[in-house]
Amino acid sequence: MFKKTALAALAASTLLGGTALAAGDKPGEGVTVRPVIQPLVEEFFQARIVFRALEDLGYEVEEPQEVLAQTLHLALGTGDGDFTTVSWDGLHNNFFEEAGGDAVLEKTGYLVRGALQGYLVNKSAYDAGVQSIADLKDPEKAKLFDADGDGKADLAGCVPGWGCERVIEHQLTEYDLRDTVNHNQGEYNAIIADTIARNEAGENILYYTWTPYWVSGVLAPGENVEFLSVPYTSLPGDNDAPTTFEGKNLGFAVDSIRIVASDDFLAANPAAAKLFEVMTISVNDVSAQNKKVADGEDSSEDIDRHVEEWIAANKGIYNGWLAVARAAAK
Numbered sequence: 001m002f003k004k005t006a007l008a009a010l011a012a013s014t015l016l017g018g019t020a021l022a023a024g025d026k027p028g029e030g031v032t033v034r035p036v037i038q039p040l041v042e043e044f045f046q047a048r049i050v051f052r053a054l055e056d057l058g059y060e061v062e063e064p065q066e067v068l069a070q071t072l073h074l075a076l077g078t079g080d081g082d083f084t085t086v087s088w089d090g091l092h093n094n095f096f097e098e099a100g101g102d103a104v105l106e107k108t109g110y111l112v113r114g115a116l117q118g119y120l121v122n123k124s125a126y127d128a129g130v131q132s133i134a135d136l137k138d139p140e141k142a143k144l145f146d147a148d149g150d151g152k153a154d155l156a157g158c159v160p161g162w163g164c165e166r167v168i169e170h171q172l173t174e175y176d177l178r179d180t181v182n183h184n185q186g187e188y189n190a191i192i193a194d195t196i197a198r199n200e201a202g203e204n205i206l207y208y209t210w211t212p213y214w215v216s217g218v219l220a221p222g223e224n225v226e227f228l229s230v231p232y233t234s235l236p237g238d239n240d241a242p243t244t245f246e247g248k249n250l251g252f253a254v255d256s257i258r259i260v261a262s263d264d265f266l267a268a269n270p271a272a273a274k275l276f277e278v279m280t281i282s283v284n285d286v287s288a289q290n291k292k293v294a295d296g297e298d299s300s301e302d303i304d305r306h307v308e309e310w311i312a313a314n315k316g317i318y319n320g321w322l323a324v325a326r327a328a329a330k
Contacts, residue, residue, distance in 0.1 A: 026058030027271040033059045036081035038162075039066040041298055045289045046111060046281050047085040048307045050259070053279065056172045056322055057271050068161035073099040076262055083261035083276065085111055090241035090253025091163045095230060096260065105264055109276045110256045114283045116245060116254035117164060117210040119228040120219065121145070121153070125204045126226040133251065134175055136206075142180035145206040147198065148161035150182070156195045156207035157183040167252055168208060170236040181206075200223070212286035214294035274328035278321050285310065 033054055037047050051061045065072070065081055069092050075081040077099030087096065089107065099105060119133050125144060129135065136142045136153050145153035158164035165185065172178055184191060192207065192215055199205045199219065209215045219225045230251035233243045241253035259276040264271040289306050297306070311318050 024330060025326055027326060028054060028057040028059030028143075031059050031129055031269060033265075033272070034062050034080075034082045035064040036072040036075050036084045037064045037066055038068055038072065038086050040086075041090070041293055041303070042290045043086050044300075044303050045258075045306055045310075046286055046294075048086060048303060049281060050279060050312060052086050052113070052307060052311065053273060053275055053318065053321055053325075057275065057325055059269075059272065060234060068159075069163050070095045070098075070161055073105075073260070076260060077104050079262065079264070081262075082265040083259060083272075085257075085259055087258050087260040088115065088163065088253075089256045090166070090235075090239065091255055093239060093241075094166070094237045095163065101146040105260055106263055106266055107258045107260050108266065108273060109259045109278065110280055111259050112212060112281055112283050112286055115166075115211060115255040115257055116250065118250035119206065119208055119230075120221065120225045121228060122199055122205050123224050123226055124311070126228075130228070131172070131178050131226075132229045132231060133177070135228075136177055136181050137175070139180055144204045147203070148182075152179075153206055155166070155181055155183050156191045156205070157185050158208055159188050160185060164208060164210070164252070166236050171230065171234060171251060174234045195219075212283045214287065214290040217287065217291045217294075247314045266284065271325045271329035275321055275325040278324055281310075 008021060010041060035047065036052065037043060038203070047064070054061050065075065067075065069086065069088075072081070072084050072241065073087065073095040074091065076084060096107070102111045121130055130141055130144065136145070141317075143151055143154040145155075147154040155168070157168055168183055171184060192209070195205050196218055205225075209219075221227055227248060227250055229248050230243075233249060233251065235241065235243070235253070239253070241255075242255055243249050243251055244253050249315070259279070261273070261276060289310070292306060
């Protein structure tokens, strides 16, 4: 999956000025790294940028283990993996703590900033007065989003094990919505495809989503859909993360996607530790790549090409990461 490309070969043989790489420019040589990620094609892009940078530092990157968020944090905590690129700072904090927290793991860098989550409805329903999730306590308003005829609103929700399902389930109880809202869970892409089709047919829709993700390129907040507010912040566990974005309380942490690694790995690999600390990828770049995936460019080869294109377009930034990582190892 992580075959060497012409770009990687060039990076391995030259510095910015074209001089040959010294031995110290491969500080990871001889070290095998074990990443753990989720089996979500929309998260492979940013992960593979990290993998490519590690390879350019000389590390051997194993084929990643692919498990859901809760399990991957446990794998890191028990030493069955070295790092992940998909830990949401607020959303997955309970998973982080359950896996041993700061005693064995470290959140080390902000790979993607400005990640949002929330409940959304079609704009016509929003303009008609459904502007807070609490509005769905009203059975008549809830019926506007009834897709199966049982009289309750149908919320296109979150896959069990992702973390977002904990928040939704907590809030359905906290905001007294159990009698009027069904939380539909399953294969997210299938559920959201049905939601998009119903929107195109002129039906009302109620769904959960997040950014960066391709859905917001099709159902665009502020254009054909709107985020709902929540009456007040209430998150599961001891979580007081900020949930307000541009003046609206979305009910979910305004988040960042972070690299989490084991303390042992970071201590033994200062170059990788510094790389993880300084890497950051624009949320818009990730969403744009996710849209390519949604449009059919979803093979492993496609994603490798997206990575190469991104590195070529951001060569100065990318080489800057490698330079500070190499310096940290000296």
